[in-house]
Amino acid sequence: MKEICVSQIEELTARLCVSANINLEPSITAALAEAEETAPLARSVLGQLAENARVAAELRIPMCQDTGMAVVFLEIGQDARVTGGGLYDAVNAGVARGYEEGFLRKSVVADPLRRVNTGDNTPAVIHAEIVPGEVFRVTVAPKGFGSENMSALRMLVPADGRAGVRDFVLETVRRAGANPCPPIIVGVGVGGTFEQCALLAKKALLLDINGRHADPFWAEFEGELLDEINRLGFGPAGFGGRTTALGLRVLTFPTHIAGLPAAVNISCHATRHATGEL
Amino acid sequence: MKKLITTPIDDDTICSLRAGDEVLLTGKIYTARDAAHKRMFENGDEPFPFARAAVYYAGPSPAPPGRPTGSIGPTTSGRMDKYAPALMARGLKVMIGKGQRSPEVMAAIKRYSGLYLAAVGGAAALLSRSVLSSEVIAYPELGAESVRELFVENFPLITAADCHGGCIYALSGEPCEV
Incomplete structure (x- = not known):
């Protein structure tokens, strides 16, 4: 049975939070470039979005100021075992670290009606799925509102x-x-x-x-x-x-x-x- | 041809703009979004002088070392519709955001000779390059939602609703009724 330490999970989650927010998917960059628009305003907007992706990558800043609520998908092999602490605690620690170190916006409030910011963008919304084998896969999908x-x-x-x-x-x-x-x-x-x-x-x-x-x-x-x-x-x-x-x-x-x-x-x-x- | 405008803005400039005109704005603008609007509306706060001022519906990401601001694109203006007419009655002239406004806001823009400018949603990194300085001047406890005084240079915007009743969004799916 493969063992995965929670410190590795925290580290990976933090890194994914930052890279997801800074780098636009290549397929979307391509789709912006290929969009057929003739109206000057439409072309101007598409041009700004393409330029925005370049600037975000160059300056290492998020492409959008709304760096989202962190939605985290975990695929956990049934032959993998998490050691050294709680799995969800590790994911949340990774989100807090990634959002702090990556200068990402903290956009989460603790209570939907009383609305006080949690200050570190946690908790994440975590969806865990058990899959065959020893794989441990993390996908961070920050979602703007x-x-x-x-x-x-x-x-x-x-x-x-x-x-x-x-x-x-x-x-x-x-x-x-x-x-x-x-x-x-x-x-x-x-x-x-x-x-x-x-x-x-x-x-x-x-x-x-x-x-x-x-x-x-x-x-x-x-x-x-x-x-x-x-x-x-x-x-x-x-x-x-x-x-x-x-x-x-x-x-x-x-x-x-x-x-x-x-x-x-x-x-x-x-x-x-x-x-x-x- | 992009028109150059500055803040504080005068009525002649406001009346010269038509929906669809691209502008480059230079001068002071103030960020305020949901939580700050609620306080300005319910408590009567005036965290910056409203007279002829421009408010930017934005909550930037934190500034990395050596930069005045993080990414700073517009948030959805519609969430501020409940508050906007009252703030315009108190002197506010220009709103900067994205997306359609309510019929009440459209009517207030006409009544008070106001102006609604749209920034391109999602172009937050690019827009940050036009911000020369940023300072939190009210509600620091609100974090990203605090009120900031920005000095912007050639900030790229599109006239979304003009004081003559024109609206860029009328060209697409949603009609803008005045």
Whole structure:
């Protein structure tokens, strides 16, 4: 059985918090460069976002001041063992250290109504999954709330079908408008239960924007939804244009005979995630 | 062609701007977001002189050594809609943020000859290069949400709503009603 010390987990988590916030995904950099816009304002916004990614990497400062709430995905091999302390304590210590050492913003309040800042961006939102083997994988996905606030979940019914899911996705993006800093990335979850559907949408944001669902039925639906979103006309920064979304991915799961849960997690172009293994 | 504007801003300049105009702003602006707005609104605080002032809806990341500020992009303006008309009635002229405003804010912009400028959301590192100085002047206990006096030079902005009722977001999905 492989042993992993909590100090290694803290160290890795801290490093991933910093790198995720500073470095834009190459696929998103490419998508910004390839976006076809003719209107001067739309071109100006895309140019500023591309330049922003260069400046952030050069100055080693976060690409967005909202360095997010730290969402941490753990994949823990069933033959791996954590030693030397508590796993979640180590992750939170890593988040606190990364946000301090990386000059990242502390954006977490301890109580949703009484709203006092915790001062170190903890606690993280931690999703742990047991997987085969000895692997120990950490993915840090900081999530800004300009876009998180625009996300939605709806318990559709089977009769709503494909059209119902489509309408809900488009309605959510339309309602978000200029607020989530378009061009956006859209994560869609369909199926499962109430809570799992939201997690599917979140995990869809971790996927390569150039990839497609393994099932051709859903792959085609991903393409159709992205095209329809880009016909809404919001464009970069919401100033009008064809590039409202750079990517859309769907994750699905079997569901109940009575239900059709659908969740839409909206993210800005700074869809951040960094992964490391121990 | 980008227009050069300075703060404190005069009415002639405000009236000369139309939705969609790109501007470069030089001068003092003040950061305030959710928590600071709640205090300015509920307690009647005036942490900076409101007369003809420009407020920037922003909460920057911490400044690394040797730089005046960390990354400093706009936050969503709509969350300040509840407070904005009252602050404009008290003299505030310019709001800088991102995203659509409520019909009440649009009406107040027209009534008080105000101006709503948009910074590009997500361009926070780039925008930090136009900030020459930053000083916390109120509510230090609010951390990122404290009120800062910034001196900016050629800060790149887009006229999002003008005092004539024009609104850039009318061109896209959401209509702006005045």
